[in-house]
Amino acid sequence: MSRNFAIKIFAPLAVSASIIGAAALLSGNPERAHADLPPVGAVVQAVPPVQGVPSLAPMLKAVMPAVVNISVTSKVEIQNPLMQDPFFRRFFGAPEQQQPQERESQAIGSGVVVDAAKGYVITNSHVVAEADSISVRLNDDREFDAKLIGKDPDTDVAVLQIKADNLTALKMADSDQLQVGDFVVAIGSPFGLRQTVTSGIVSGLSRQTGISEGGYEDFIQTDASINPGNSGGALINLRGELVGIPSNILSRSGGNIGIGFAIPTNLAREVMSQLVSNGEIQRGRIGINGQDLTPDLAKAFGLTSTRGAVITRVLPKSPADKAGLKSEDVILEANGRAVENFAQLRNRVGLMRIGDKVTLKVLRDGKPREVTVSIGKEEEIAADSDNLHPQLKGATFAPLDESARQNAGDTRGVLVQAVEPRSPAARAGLRPGDIVIAVNRRPVQDLEDFSKLANPKAPELLLHVRRGPGALFILIR
Structure with missing residues (x-):
């Protein structure tokens, strides 16, 4: 798809075999070469086909x-x-x-x-x-x-x-088994060139790029050549199993520089399951804020490893509070799987179904313990744009969720959760992910404040909006 950061493909694999073969030939003492030409009229025999040359063709077929x-x-x-x-x-x-x-x-x-x-x-x-x-x-x-x-x-x-017969489906592999250095192959339609195949390796795992502004990211990084049109295609292993969905690239010019990202199949599988069942994703929450365990923090807590997530705040009356989690707890595992950082923990909790239980292995005062927490529901949406200023129609407003609070570094304001295309709110300049922190120069603490200040009788609205790392004013008449 032709957006600035999108798509995936991969660099030479079979070429390496020929390079190794050439190196082996050059490593010995070859006979002296002669530039003798064949006699006039002689027939030059074609080079016989080499048997057993590595090829991805059988798997790709x-x-x-x-x-x-x-x-x-x-x-x-x-x-x-x-x-x-x-x-x-x-x-x-x-x-x-x-x-x-x-x-x-x-x-x-x-x-x-x-x-x-x-x-x-x-x-x-x-x-x-x-x-x-x-x-x-x-x-x-x-x-x-x-x-x-x-x-x-x-x-x-x-x-x-789609309603079609005789379809071929790819098996979805366990993407947690991927390792840096594994060979992978990307298939897609860059620039409309259907069934284009490229190869490369896994360059990194559990990458966060920040492209989704608070979204759930756990990308596979690859050196594949990624171009517009590959988005949504297949990233497969050499067994022909799906390991990732190409999503975006990192580039200063918009062209490929060998840094591409794919959504791991384990994450995609969980999302797909909820979309098929409910048509939407119902985000889970446990009610904590946290950060990565840096070397300095690990030293301060008396730990030798920097793997884990530190709880910086437990929200009152949240599932985490009820389960007994405390600030300064260090989360090491979730349901038996190691937690590398806070983003990974957030991904796992956010993709679990409401009502599920997550068993967390935590360190408290240097002593390990297990805490079981029930996954709760994110705060309900309490502001409908139909009851607000008419120029806000088409936007959905919600309390700040955990990720928005953490990214904004503040607890005040309301989140623009969604904006319908071509709606009055979209034409006014609002975008999903915006945080409205003031209306007509009056601070907005929560949805109740916002509903009062942005009521339909207001002649105009001056919105102070925080967007990503910056901020701007939007005037609505």
Whole structure:
């Protein structure tokens, strides 16, 4: 998909075998070479085929039918920037409220069939984010309209469904078994070039890029060549099993520099399960804030390892509070799996179902203990834009969740949880993830404050918004 950070592919694998072979030939004492030409009229015999040359072709022949091309059609608003200026509107006699025009936009991406019987296709959320229609084209050139089962922007995972026979599905491997240095192969449609295959290795694990601004990230890093159109495709191991879904790249220019990221299948599997069951993700929470265990903190706590997450705050009356967790506890494991950092802990808890139990191994005053916590539900949405200023229609506001509090470094304000495309709130400039900290120069502590200050009778709203590491003002009339 053609967004700045998206897609995956991989560098030479079979070439290394030929390089090793060449090195072996050069390591001995070869006979002196002669530049003798064959006699005139002599027939030069072709080099006989070499048997047993390493090739990925047999494996790819079996898996490539499971990788599909996705075409998305959507409508995009077009506004003349000059007409946004009141002076130009008066000069040309244009009405104050400009009706935005729309044009049709098309984009491409990739997907993977993961359930042949039910026709489920997994892809990236950003591939189908604002789709009005979705088309899936198979390896055998059959084309089908796809139904969007659900999408989760926080993990960049989406699930589609097509009604088709004779589908090929990829087996989803246990991505926790991946190691740095494992060979991987990427298949997708970069720039619309269907069924493009590249190879490389796993360059890193459990990467957080910050691209999703508070989302759930646990990326596989690869040196694959990633380009627009590969998003949502397949990252497979040499057994032909799906280990990741290419999602984004790190680049200063927008082109590939060998640093690509894929969503691990274990994370994608959990998200897909909830999307198929509920059509949406219901985030779990236990009610803690925390940070990574740095070398300095480890020394202060008398620990020799820097693996783990330190609890910095336990929210009152939260599941963690009820279970007995305390500030300064160091979480080492969750359900028997090691916790490397706080982001990894947040991923695991956030992807668990509400009501599930997580057993945490913690260190308190240097002594290990186990604490079992029931996964709770994130704070309910309490502000509906229908009861707010009309220019906020289309936006969903919620209390600050744990990740938003941590990223903002503050507990006040309300979170813009979602913004419908082409809605008044979208045209006003609000984006999902924004935090409104003041309205008309009056601070907003919570949803109750926001509802009072942004009521429908207000002639205009001056919103002070925190966006990522920066802040801005948005004037709404």
